Amino acid sequence: MGKSVRGLRPAWSYGCNSEGVDAISVRPARIQDVAAAAGVSVSTVSNVLNRPERVNARTAERVRDAVAALDYVPHPGAAGLRTGHSSSIGLVLPDVANSFYSRIARGAADAAYEHGYSLVLCDSGDAPEREQGYFTMLIEQRAVGAVVVPLSADPTRLSRLRERGIPLVLADRAMPAQEGCSVSVDDIAGGRVAVQHLLDRGARDILVVNGERTIRQCADRYQGARQAVRTRREARLGQVVAEEMMTVAYGSDIAHGLDELPDGVFCTNDFLAAGLCRALGERGVKIPEDVQVVGYGDLDLASFVGTTLTTVRQPVEELGRAAVEMLLDEVEARTEHAHEARVFAPALVLRDSTRASSDAPF
Amino acid sequence: MGKSVRGLRPAWSYGCNSEGVDAISVRPARIQDVAAAAGVSVSTVSNVLNRPERVNARTAERVRDAVAALDYVPHPGAAGLRTGHSSSIGLVLPDVANSFYSRIARGAADAAYEHGYSLVLCDSGDAPEREQGYFTMLIEQRAVGAVVVPLSADPTRLSRLRERGIPLVLADRAMPAQEGCSVSVDDIAGGRVAVQHLLDRGARDILVVNGERTIRQCADRYQGARQAVRTRREARLGQVVAEEMMTVAYGSDIAHGLDELPDGVFCTNDFLAAGLCRALGERGVKIPEDVQVVGYGDLDLASFVGTTLTTVRQPVEELGRAAVEMLLDEVEARTEHAHEARVFAPALVLRDSTRASSDAPF
DNA sequence: CCCGGCACGGAAAACGTTTTATTCGGTGCC
DNA sequence: GGCACCGAATAAAACGTTTTCCGTGCCGGG
Numbered sequence: 001m002g003k004s005v006r007g008l009r010p011a012w013s014y015g016c017n018s019e020g021v022d023a024i025s026v027r028p029a030r031i032q033d034v035a036a037a038a039g040v041s042v043s044t045v046s047n048v049l050n051r052p053e054r055v056n057a058r059t060a061e062r063v064r065d066a067v068a069a070l071d072y073v074p075h076p077g078a079a080g081l082r083t084g085h086s087s088s089i090g091l092v093l094p095d096v097a098n099s100f101y102s103r104i105a106r107g108a109a110d111a112a113y114e115h116g117y118s119l120v121l122c123d124s125g126d127a128p129e130r131e132q133g134y135f136t137m138l139i140e141q142r143a144v145g146a147v148v149v150p151l152s153a154d155p156t157r158l159s160r161l162r163e164r165g166i167p168l169v170l171a172d173r174a175m176p177a178q179e180g181c182s183v184s185v186d187d188i189a190g191g192r193v194a195v196q197h198l199l200d201r202g203a204r205d206i207l208v209v210n211g212e213r214t215i216r217q218c219a220d221r222y223q224g225a226r227q228a229v230r231t232r233r234e235a236r237l238g239q240v241v242a243e244e245m246m247t248v249a250y251g252s253d254i255a256h257g258l259d260e261l262p263d264g265v266f267c268t269n270d271f272l273a274a275g276l277c278r279a280l281g282e283r284g285v286k287i288p289e290d291v292q293v294v295g296y297g298d299l300d301l302a303s304f305v306g307t308t309l310t311t312v313r314q315p316v317e318e319l320g321r322a323a324v325e326m327l328l329d330e331v332e333a334r335t336e337h338a339h340e341a342r343v344f345a346p347a348l349v350l351r352d353s354t355r356a357s358s359d360a361p362f
Numbered sequence: 363m364g365k366s367v368r369g370l371r372p373a374w375s376y377g378c379n380s381e382g383v384d385a386i387s388v389r390p391a392r393i394q395d396v397a398a399a400a401g402v403s404v405s406t407v408s409n410v411l412n413r414p415e416r417v418n419a420r421t422a423e424r425v426r427d428a429v430a431a432l433d434y435v436p437h438p439g440a441a442g443l444r445t446g447h448s449s450s451i452g453l454v455l456p457d458v459a460n461s462f463y464s465r466i467a468r469g470a471a472d473a474a475y476e477h478g479y480s481l482v483l484c485d486s487g488d489a490p491e492r493e494q495g496y497f498t499m500l501i502e503q504r505a506v507g508a509v510v511v512p513l514s515a516d517p518t519r520l521s522r523l524r525e526r527g528i529p530l531v532l533a534d535r536a537m538p539a540q541e542g543c544s545v546s547v548d549d550i551a552g553g554r555v556a557v558q559h560l561l562d563r564g565a566r567d568i569l570v571v572n573g574e575r576t577i578r579q580c581a582d583r584y585q586g587a588r589q590a591v592r593t594r595r596e597a598r599l600g601q602v603v604a605e606e607m608m609t610v611a612y613g614s615d616i617a618h619g620l621d622e623l624p625d626g627v628f629c630t631n632d633f634l635a636a637g638l639c640r641a642l643g644e645r646g647v648k649i650p651e652d653v654q655v656v657g658y659g660d661l662d663l664a665s666f667v668g669t670t671l672t673t674v675r676q677p678v679e680e681l682g683r684a685a686v687e688m689l690l691d692e693v694e695a696r697t698e699h700a701h702e703a704r705v706f707a708p709a710l711v712l713r714d715s716t717r718a719s720s721d722a723p724f
Numbered sequence: 725c726c727c728g729g730c731a732c733g734g735a736a737a738a739c740g741t742t743t744t745a746t747t748c749g750g751t752g753c754c
Numbered sequence: 755g756g757c758a759c760c761g762a763a764t765a766a767a768a769c770g771t772t773t774t775c776c777g778t779g780c781c782g783g784g
Contacts (some may be wrong), residue, residue: 012493028526030769030771031770031771031772032769032770032771038776040733040734041733041734042734042735042770042771042772043733043734043735043736043772043773044732044734046731046771046772046773047772047773048731050772054730054731054732055732055733056731056733059732059733072497073501073502073526074502074770074771075443075502075504075769075770075771076502076503076771077439077442077443077448077503077504077769077770077771078443078739078769078770078771078772079770079771079772080439080739080771081437081439081440081443081738081739081740081741081769081771081772082738082739082770082771082772082773083739083771083773084739086439088482091483093555095468096458096464096467096468096471097464097465097467097468099459099461099464099662102459102461102464103459105458105459105464105467105483105485106457106458106459109458109483109484109487110485110487113485113495113496114491118482118484118499118503119482119483120450120480120481120482120483121453121467121471121481121482121483122471122480123468123471123472123475125471130475133475134475136435137480139435140435140436140437140438140439141438141480147714164390164435176539220495232669245378263495286771297663300461300661300662300663301662301663307732317634370784392739392740393740393741394740394741402763402764403763403764403765404740404741404765405742405743405763405764405765405766406743406762406763406764406765408741408742408743409742409762409763412742416761416762416763417763418762418763421762436740436741437739437740438741438743439739439740439741440739440740440769441740441742442731442741442743442769443740443741443742443768443769443770443771444740444742444743444768444769445741445742445743445769446769488738623760677754693744699734715770717737
C-alpha cells in the first residue's frame with residue numbers, strides 16, 4: 001500500500017495514445033446533461049433512476065430515452081459521497097490461489113454480483129500486517145461490509161473494522177453469535193460420516209491421520225471419528241498426529257512408518273491422504289482391498305491419486321455465497337438483524353479408494 | 363446486477379445493534395475536523411497528506427498529530443470525485459475457482475496491493491452477459507484500468523471498456539500490440555520443450571494428445587512439438603485430438619483406445635495426462651518404463667497421479683502480477699506508454715512419469 | 725368563485741475531497 | 755525606505771450525486 005496514486009489524467013483527457021487514429025474519448029455524460037437533454041431537472045432524473053414510482057410515466061420515458069441517447073452511466077462514487085456508503089464488499093482471505101479459498105471467493109463473487117455489489121479482493125498472503133493494511137483500505141473505501149477468513153483466531157485483530165462500524169462475517173471460523181455472523185462447516189459431522197462410512201464398508205481397525213490438535217478443524221474431525229466408532233462395540237480407533245504441516249510428504253511418511261496396517265484410514269485432509277495412498281501403493285498394499293482410505297476436503301487432486309479417493313466434500317462455494325448474503329442481510333436490514341452462525345453439512349464423495357469394484361468413477 | 367443498494371443507514375448512525383453494550387460508532391472524522399484540530403486550513407491538511415514537500419515541517423507535524431489523534435481516514439471516493447478517477451482496478455476472469463485463474467488473481471492482488479490500488483474481482487462465470495455486466499460496473503466505478511481474461515477471442519466484446527477510455531491488459535490471450543498490452547505464455551516453446559524432453563529420454567515414437575486445433579494454445583503446443591521432432595531424423599510424431607473437452611475422462615478414453623503404444627506421450631493439458639496415466643496403469647502399462655508421459659499446466663494434481671507427472675509449468679502468478687503492473691505503467695505514465703505483448707517462458711517440471719529411477723519426487 | 729389538497733417537478737444544500745488562485749508576512753536588494 | 759519576490763498558508767470553486775423542502779398548476783368541494 002501507500003505508493004501515491006496521483007498525477008493521473010482523467011480518462012477523458014485529450015485522447016489518442018497510440019497511432020493517433022484512436023477514438024478520442026469524450027467526457028462522460030453527467031446527470032445534468034441527461035436532465036438538459038430530457039428537458040427536466042436534475043432531481044427528476046435522479047428520481048427516475050432511483051424511485052421510478054414517484055415520477056410520471058411519460059416523463060420517465062423521456063428521461064430514459066435521454067439516458068440511452070447519451071450513454072449515461074451513473075457515478076456510484078458521487079452517490080456514495082452523498083449517501084455515506086459505497087456499494088462494495090471486502091473479501092479478506094489468506095490466499096486465493098489455495099483452492100479452498102478460491103472456491104469461497106467464487107461463491108462470494110456470485111452472490112455479490114447478483115445483488116449489485118462489487119467485491120474487493122483482499123489477499124492477505126498469510127501476512128498479518130497486510131491483513132491490517134486491507135482493513136484500512138476497506139475503512140477508507142467505506143466498504144459496506146466484509147467477509148473475512150482471518151489469519152489468526154485472535155479476535156482483536158478484527159477490532160479495527162468493528163470500531164468503524166463495518167459489518168463483518170467470519171468464514172471458516174466460528175464466532176460467538178452475539179459478536180456477529182459467521183459461516184463454517186460442521187467438522188464433527190464430517191469426521192463422523194467419514195468413519196461411519198469406513199465402518200459400513202466393514203473396516204474395524206480405524207486409524208485417523210490427523211493434524212495438530214490445536215487446530216479446531218482437526219480436533220473436531222477426530223471427535224466425529226470417535227463418535228462414529230462408539231456406535232460399534234467391536235471397532236477400534238487409533239490416531240497418528242502430524243507434528244508439522246499436513247502435507248502430501250507427511251502422509252507418505254506416515255504410510256511408510258506404519259508397523260501393522262489398519263483396515264481403514266481417515267486422513268483429515270486430502271494432501272495427507274494423497275501421500276498416504278501413494279506410499280501404501282509403493283509398499284504393495286492394495287487400496288481399497290487391503291486398506292480403505294477416506295480423505296477430507298475434496299480437493300481437485302482427490303479424484304486422481306492413482307486410485308481415486310473417497311473423501312468428504314465441503315460446500316465451499318456455499319460458504320462464500322452465504323457469507324455475502326448474510327452480510328447484505330445485516331447491511332440492508334431496515335429492522336433488526338439477528339446474528340447467526342450458520343453451519344453447513346459436509347458430504348461424503350465415494351470413489352475408488354473405498355470401493356472394491358468400480359462403477360464409473362466420474 | 364441492479365438490485366437497488368439503497369435505504370442503508372450510514373455506518374455511524376445510532377450504534378449498538380446487538381446487546382446494547384456495543385460500541386456506539388461515531389461519525390468518522392473529516393479532513394475539516396483535522397484542520398480545525400490542527401489550527402490550519404483544509405487545504406493545508408490536504409497538502410500535508412498529498413505533497414508534503416510543499417508545507418513547512420513544523421506545521422506538517424502538527425497536522426499529522428491531529429490526524430493520529432482523530433484517527434482520520436481519508437475518503438478516496440470523495441477524492442476521486444474531484445480528480446476524476448478511482449484507485450481501483452478490475453480483474454475480469456472466467457472462474458476464480460479454476461486454479462489457473464486463481465493463480466492469476468493471486469499475482470494481480472499482490473501487485474495491486476503493493477501499488478496501493480484495490481482490486482475488484484469480476485468473475486464472469488463463463489457467462490458473456492455477466493462479463494458485460496462487469497464491464498458496466500467498472501465503467502460506473504471509473505476504474506483506473508482492467509486486467510481481462512476474456513471469455514471469447516472476439517475483440518468487439520471489449521469495445522465498451524475501450525470506448526470509455528479504460529485501459530486494458532489482456533491476460534492469457536494475445537492482442538495486436540497496437541491495440542494494447544497483453545500477457546501470455548509462449549505455448550510453442552512449451553510444446554517444444556516438452557517433446558524435446560521426451561526425445562532426450564530416448565522416446566522416438568511420440569504421440570500428442572491434444573485439444574481442438576481451433577484453440578490457439580492447442581495449436582501452438584502442437585507446433586512446438588513438431589519443431590522438436592524435426593530435430594531428430596529418426597523420430598515420428600502422431601496426434602490424436604479430443605473433439606470435445608480436454609478432460610480426465612477423455613484422457614482415459616484415449617489410453618484405452620490406443621492400438622499400438624507410442625513410447626512417449628505429450629498431453630496438452632494435465633487433465634488429459636491424468637486420465638491417460640491412470641488408464642494406462644489399468645492396462646498394465648508401466649510409466650515411465652514403457653511409456654513416458656508429459657503433461658501441461660502443472661496443476662496441483664500433477665504431482666499426484668499415481669506416479670507423479672512430469673509436466674510444463676506456466677508462471678501463472680507472474681501473469682497476473684505483470685498484467686497489473688503493465689496496466690499501472692500505462693495509467694500512471696506521465697509521458698508516452700508503448701504497448702507491449704509480454705510473453706513468458708514455460709518451464710519443465712521433472713517428475714516420475716518420465717523418470718526411470720526416482721530421486722526425491724518433491 | 726375561492727380554497728384546500730394533491731401530484732409533479734425543481735432549486736439548492738449537502739457529501740469530503742483536490743486544486744487553482746490568492747493573500748500575507750517576511751527578506752534581500754537596490 | 756521602497757520594491758519585488760518568495761515561501762507558506764488559505765479561500766473558494768469545482769467534482770456528480772441524493773434528498774429535503776417548496777412552488778406550481780390542477781382538481782373537486784363548499
